[in-house]
Amino acid sequence: xxxxxxxxxxxCAEGRAANLPCNHSTxxxxxxxxxYRQIHSQGPQYIIHGLKNNExxxxxxxxxxxxxxxxxxxxxxxxxxxxxxxxCIVRVDQGGKLIFGQGTxxxxxx
Amino acid sequence: xxxxxxxSRYLVKRTGEKVFLECVQDMDHExxxxxxxxxxxxxRLIYFSYDVKMKEKGDIPEGYSVSREKKERFSxxxxxxxxxxxxxxxxxxxxxxxxxxxxxxxxxxxxSVL
Numbered sequence: 001x002x003x004x005x006x007x008x009x010x011x012c013a014e015g016r017a018a019n020l021p022c023n024h025s026t027x028x029x030x031x032x033x034x035x036y037r038q039i040h041s042q043g044p045q046y047i048i049h050g051l052k053n054n055e056x057x058x059x060x061x062x063x064x065x066x067x068x069x070x071x072x073x074x075x076x077x078x079x080x081x082x083x084x085x086x087x088c089i090v091r092v093d094q095g096g097k098l099i100f101g102q103g104t105x106x107x108x109x110x
Numbered sequence: 111x112x113x114x115x116x117x118s119r120y121l122v123k124r125t126g127e128k129v130f131l132e133c134v135q136d137m138d139h140e141x142x143x144x145x146x147x148x149x150x151x152x153x154r155l156i157y158f159s160y161d162v163k164m165k166e167k168g169d170i171p172e173g174y175s176v177s178r179e180k181k182e183r184f185s186x187x188x189x190x191x192x193x194x195x196x197x198x199x200x201x202x203x204x205x206x207x208x209x210x211x212x213x214x215x216x217x218x219x220x221x222s223v224l
Contacts, residue, residue: 032210043114043200043215044153051210097143098213100153 004088009105012082018075020104022088025069032091033064034098035073037084044087044100047073078108113137116201116216123223129188131219133201140205142184143213144168144176147198159184191223 005023012018024033032051036044048055048062050071055062061074075082087103117132135142143158145168155168157176165176173195177185184203188195201216 034213036213041198041218041220043202043218046212046214049210049212097155097158099155100145102152 003099004090004101006086006088006101006104008102009107011107011109012075012078014080014108014110015077018073018078018082018106018108020073020075020086020088020106021070022072023070024088024090027068027090029068033062033068033071034089034091035060035062036087036089037082038087038103039081039084047086049091078106080108080110082106083108114201114203114214114216116199116219118219119217121219121221123188123191123221125192125223127188127191127223129191129221129223131186131188131199131201131221133184133186133203133216134182135184135203135214136182137203137205137214138181139203139214140181141203142178143202143204144174144184144186145200145202146170147200147218153200156186193223195221196223197221 032049034049035047038044048060050062064071085103085105087100089098114135123129141160144156145153147153154170156174157168159165159178162181175187199219202213204213205211
């Protein structure tokens with residue numbers, strides 16, 4: 001199974017861009033990269049996903065390197081409400097099974 | 111938006127009790143999952159189901175069973191609750207088949223076994 005590696009914690013100033021990195025060097029060609037976040041004591045929330053191309057939605061942007069071995073989630077203007085644990089996940093199978101790593105704890109500070 | 115509803119936000123049970131955690135989704139999803147989450151251990155998959163009356167063991171099925179009698183409902187059962195089953199339990203669902211679909215989570219049930 002493809003595994004992901006993320007830094008355990010990061011800080012970001014409110015209003016600045018938060019760039020969260022993820023390594024997935026064993027990813028296979030048809031596996032998608034997913035990002036979820038979990039605010040304390042709530043269920044994980046979907047943010048964005050991608051295969052090869054960069055993606056953007058109302059929440060974030062996802063930049064995937066050309067060799068697909070790493071990606072970066074960008075929150076363009078972080079707010080205090082973006083403080084959460086962010087999980088980078090490679091989809092394991094067609095059935096939706098996801099293997100969660102430890103994630104990155106992002107602290108947005110005033 | 112898809113809604114995944116877990117029946118209880120907080121539960122307190124005694125050791126040895128039989129515990130039912132209920133999960134209902136409203137989008138006709140085929141696949142449903144139960145995870146537990148513990149500090150320092152992250153989310154771990156307990157059981158999952160790809161269809162009614164089907165179930166598959168995840169990474170930590172010991173001490174748990176599941177039931178899926180209807181497509182929209184997936185129940186997690188602790189036959190005889192123990193203190194080491196104190197945890198946050200998360201239910202999730204996804205429409206099966208394609209690789210690029212989203213997994214939706216419920217709000218979680220914080221279970222305390224005393």
